[in-house]
Amino acid sequence: xxxxxxxxxxxxxxxxxxxxxxxxxxxxxxxxxxxxxxxxxxxxxxxxxxxxxxxxxxxxxxxxxxxxxxxxxxxxxxxxxxxxxxxxxxxxxxxxxxxxxxxxxxxxxxxxxxxxxxxxxx
Amino acid sequence: xxxxxxxxxxxxxxxxxxxxxxxxxxxxxxxxxxxxxxxxxxxxxxxxxxxxxxxxxxxxxxxxxxxxxxxxxxxxxxxxxxxxxxxxxxxxxxxxxxxxxxxxxxxxxxxxxxxxxxxxxxxxxxxxxxxxxxxxxxxxxxxxxxxxxxxxxxxxxxxxxxxxxxxxxxxxxxxxxxxxxxxxxxxxxxxxxxxxxxxxxxxxxxxxxxxxxxxxxxxxxxxxxxxxxxxxxxxxxxxxxxxxxxxxxxxxxxxxxxxxxxxxxxxxxxxxxxxxxxxxxxxxxxxxxxxxxxxxxxxxxxxxxxxxxxxxxxxxxxxxxxxxxxxxxxxxxxxxxxxxxxxxxxxxxxxxxxxxxxxxxxxxxxxxxxxxxxxxxxxxxxxxxxxxxxxxxxxxxxxxxxxxxxxxxxxxxxxxxxxxxxxxxxxxxxxxxxxxxxxxxxxxxxxxxxxxxxxxxxxxxxxxxxxxxxxxxxxxxxxxxxxxxxxxxxxxxxxxxxxxxxxxxxxxxxxxxxxxxxxxxxxxxxxxxxxxxxxxxxxxxxxxxxxxxxxxxxxxxxxxxxxxxxxxxxxxxxxxxxxxxxxxxxxxxxxxxxxxxxxxxxxxxxxxxxxxxxxxxxxxxxxxxxxxxxxxxxxxxxxxxxxxxxxxxxxxxxxxxxxxxxxxxxxxxxxxxxxxxxxxxxxxxxxxxxxxxxxxxxxxxxxxxxxxxxxxxxxxxxxxxxxxx
Numbered sequence: 004x005x006x007x008x009x010x011x012x013x014x015x016x017x018x019x020x021x022x023x024x025x026x027x028x029x030x031x032x033x034x035x036x037x038x039x040x041x042x043x044x045x046x047x048x049x050x051x052x053x054x055x056x057x058x059x060x061x062x063x064x065x066x067x068x069x070x071x072x073x074x075x076x077x078x079x080x081x082x083x084x085x086x087x088x089x090x091x092x093x094x095x096x097x098x099x100x101x102x103x104x105x106x107x108x109x110x111x112x113x114x115x116x117x118x119x120x121x122x123x124x125x
Numbered sequence: 126x127x128x129x130x131x132x133x134x135x136x137x138x139x140x141x142x143x144x145x146x147x148x149x150x151x152x153x154x155x156x157x158x159x160x161x162x163x164x165x166x167x168x169x170x171x172x173x174x175x176x177x178x179x180x181x182x183x184x185x186x187x188x189x190x191x192x193x194x195x196x197x198x199x200x201x202x203x204x205x206x207x208x209x210x211x212x213x214x215x216x217x218x219x220x221x222x223x224x225x226x227x228x229x230x231x232x233x234x235x236x237x238x239x240x241x242x243x244x245x246x247x248x249x250x251x252x253x254x255x256x257x258x259x260x261x262x263x264x265x266x267x268x269x270x271x272x273x274x275x276x277x278x279x280x281x282x283x284x285x286x287x288x289x290x291x292x293x294x295x296x297x298x299x300x301x302x303x304x305x306x307x308x309x310x311x312x313x314x315x316x317x318x319x320x321x322x323x324x325x326x327x328x329x330x331x332x333x334x335x336x337x338x339x340x341x342x343x344x345x346x347x348x349x350x351x352x353x354x355x356x357x358x359x360x361x362x363x364x365x366x367x368x369x370x371x372x373x374x375x376x377x378x379x380x381x382x383x384x385x386x387x388x389x390x391x392x393x394x395x396x397x398x399x400x401x402x403x404x405x406x407x408x409x410x411x412x413x414x415x416x417x418x419x420x421x422x423x424x425x426x427x428x429x430x431x432x433x434x435x436x437x438x439x440x441x442x443x444x445x446x447x448x449x450x451x452x453x454x455x456x457x458x459x460x461x462x463x464x465x466x467x468x469x470x471x472x473x474x475x476x477x478x479x480x481x482x483x484x485x486x487x488x489x490x491x492x493x494x495x496x497x498x499x500x501x502x503x504x505x506x507x508x509x510x511x512x513x514x515x516x517x518x519x520x521x522x523x524x525x526x527x528x529x530x531x532x533x534x535x536x537x538x539x540x541x542x543x544x545x546x547x548x549x550x551x552x553x554x555x556x557x558x559x560x561x562x563x564x565x566x567x568x569x570x571x572x573x574x575x576x577x578x579x580x581x582x583x584x585x586x587x588x589x590x591x592x593x594x595x596x597x598x599x600x601x602x603x604x605x606x607x608x609x610x611x612x613x614x615x616x617x618x619x620x621x622x623x624x625x626x627x628x629x630x631x632x633x634x635x636x637x638x639x640x641x642x643x644x645x646x647x648x649x650x651x652x653x654x655x656x657x658x659x660x661x662x663x664x665x666x667x668x669x670x671x672x673x674x675x676x677x678x679x680x681x682x683x684x685x686x687x688x689x690x691x692x693x694x695x696x697x698x699x700x701x702x703x704x705x706x707x708x709x710x711x712x713x714x715x716x717x718x719x720x721x722x723x724x725x726x727x728x729x730x731x732x733x734x735x736x737x738x739x740x741x742x743x744x745x746x747x748x749x750x751x752x753x754x755x756x757x758x759x760x761x762x763x764x765x766x767x768x769x770x771x772x773x774x775x776x777x778x779x780x781x782x783x784x785x786x787x788x789x790x791x792x793x794x795x796x797x798x799x800x801x802x803x804x805x806x807x808x809x810x811x812x813x814x815x816x817x818x819x820x821x822x823x824x825x826x827x828x829x830x831x832x833x834x835x836x837x838x839x840x841x842x843x844x845x846x847x848x849x850x
Contacts, residue, residue: 008663008664010660010661010662010663013661013663013726014661016726017758017760020759020760021760021792023760024760024762024792024793025793025794026792026793026794029794084661088815088818088819089818089819089821089822090814090815090818116818116822117822117825117826120760120792121788121791121792121819122659122661122758122788123753123754123755123757123758123765123785123788123789124627124629124659124754124781124784124785125655125658125659125720125723125750125751125754125755
């Protein structure tokens with residue numbers, strides 16, 4: 004996550020730490036799927052940075068997944084943050100064309116705000 | 126009339142892809158026949174003039190309203206000269222010239238139809254009402270132009286001195302109504318307050334008082350009758366040539382929208398489009414009220430079913446029009462990014478109207494049987510309709526059409542009907558509107574403010590803030606800064622209050638104003654740095670924290686001025702560490718360091734910095750909260766809760782700390798507990814959107830879906846009763 008200027012990178016860093024906690028381990032048991040996130044700074048599909056949220060192994064890494072992720076999402080920095088913090092409903096974002104999804108739909112459906120830790124505010 | 130039909134009939138089938146409105150024969154015919162045929166027609170009503178010419182535009186005009194279609198493209202690119210030359214030779218020349226608004230060089234061929242319209246309206250004006258000819262008309266159109274231009278450019282409209290125009294009451298009424306509608310339309314992405322302010326400025330310039338719509342004028346009974354017919358259920362409004370003129374000018378100024386304006390006027394009568402907007406306004410308003418809107422829900426259901434049908438239909442015509450809409454949809458989104466793209470921009474503002482004519486055309490061309498019902502559904506719910514189109518497109522890309530659609534309707538997401546989905550959609554629309562205003566740093570004032578007119582709102586605000594009545598303090602301070610916009614301290618305290626009330630967007634907006642009034646206030650700079658950190662906006666945060674250092678009387682010398690624009694994180698940290706060595710007992714330096722380490726996600730160092738600062742400022746509740754938040758973000762939730770507790774002991778109404786408590790419990794998987802804290806936070810500040818969102822998530826996680834409805838309705842009583850702390 005270092006060196007990324009995306010806002011999402013901060014949240015994903017928190018996610019990485021979160022997965023080491025008891026609540027995070029619970030999450031890997033419950034979901035058990037691998038998501039690849041292609042996050043664009045401004046415009047969908049342009050200058051994407053790729054992250055993998057591996058809820059099988061319980062880790063977050065930068066770069067494409069080695070193998071086939073259960074679902075791959077493409078969205079912008081802001082849209083991802085909106086989804087992760089519950090501001091944006093993923094279905095609505097999908098309908099608006101703000102998310103592109105590849106892979107299993109049932110896996111995609113489990114990609115909801117509650118898998119992400121919430122950032123506390125200073 | 127028949128001859129005109131014959132000639133203009135050609136417009137619907139341009140042979141070589143040339144723009145239909147570019148047809149010189151058509152322009153000529155319109156000019157000639159339009160002039161000779163209007164005299165008898167005008168004996169009746171202006172609206173009725175347009176009726177016989179429906180066949181002229183019924184097919185051609187809607188075609189060109191689809192952005193991205195060939196016609197549009199050509200219209201944009203084509204030099205205007207050819208058409209202009211032609212029309213200059215026609216008998217209509219003088220008419221056209223006399224109507225050329227200032228600032229618009231020539232009427233192109235594309236405008237020739239408008240020229241005809243102008244004549245009609247001009248004549249109507251002389252027949253039915255006082256004309257706005259001569260200088261006053263020029264003045265008026267000039268003012269309206271600059272209003273439109275400022276709206277599009279996104280800059281506030283500047284009041285201009287205008288000589289007395291001698292407008293009649295009905296003129297004023299009309300301008301007032303139309304400018305409200307136009308402003309809402311052009312400034313659709315702006316907050317309501319801003320729009321109203323703009324309209325007020327405009328009306329003030331024109332010496333029109335902005336009272337609410339008056340009773341209908343009884344001067345022209347025939348017209349009223351027609352008017353009532355044409356819009357059946359709409360409220361009062363009046364029709365006049367001055368404002369119709371405005372539409373015309375608006376059209377002329379932007380090659381594109383005339384076609385939609387035309388098609389609309391053809392279909393709904395001259396004022397139809399306005400009523401159309403009003404309908405949308407009221408619809409939107411209804412939707413935003415959040416109540417169960419049965420009509421909407423039914424239509425949502427309808428369009429969902431339609432989408433399924435479309436998705437499984439392989440008719441190539443369907444596929445094509447779907448593609449067109451997708452292009453529209455994309456353009457809508459890009460419109461805001463690339464302002465240079467004239468029609469995309471335009472389209473964004475005229476989105477509503479276009480969607481309608483698309484539907485009409487679609488119904489005409491593709492589904493003559495049985496299409497009416499859904500087409501009208503669509504036109505009343507075109508927002509959702511258009512979105513559903515892209516949804517369908519997604520399906521075809523995914524190749525999982527049916528399965529997904531089934532899952533979707535079958536409640537694969539945990540909610541079993543379309544209703545919550547529809548609700549959410551409405552919510553989404555409104556929240557979208559809100560956030561787009563706030564994220565630009567525009568401060569959004571409360572609508573009803575009892576402190577406006579208070580003799581000393583500043584003192585009152587400080588008092589309320591001290592008492593911990595944050596939401597109340599916000600109102601008093603808003604009244605203060607409305608009275609004294611240059612009061613930096615008023616803005617600063619307002620920003621602090623918002624931050625403590627867990628609303629960083631408003632905090633940033635207020636602090637920006639404070640900074641404008643006093644660019645070197647250290648507290649303001651630090652607060653901006655913190656709020657931007659919370660919004661995860663690293664670059665902004667760094668800039669403000671760096672400026673803090675630059676403007677500090679003691680450490681300013683440390684900061685080289687050249688890197689102020691884009692300071693490099695590690696450099697800034699190094700400079701602050703130097704400052705900390707200079708005076709190790711300055712708590713503020715350690716606070717800024719703590720924020721900086723949060724930015725670079727070095728949480729252990731951040732915690733150490735805040736702890737150091739707390740040694741010198743143990744009573745600073747916001748500092749305890751900063752420590753807690755840092756601990757929470759580095760997954761030391763148990764410690765974080767102790768720190769928050771400390772903050773709350775010092776300031777029991779600290780909404781941010783309550784919300785952060787909730788977050789800590791939620792992140793530990795203790796959802797039931799988190800709910801109680803979120804409820805406490807939103808009870809103290811019902812405008813804390815973040816806390817509402819988190820509350821909703823926690824309710825879902827805690828298997829308390831039964832309370833989600835109460836959360837969506839923001840029913841505090843029910844929530845507080847169910848989840849007492």
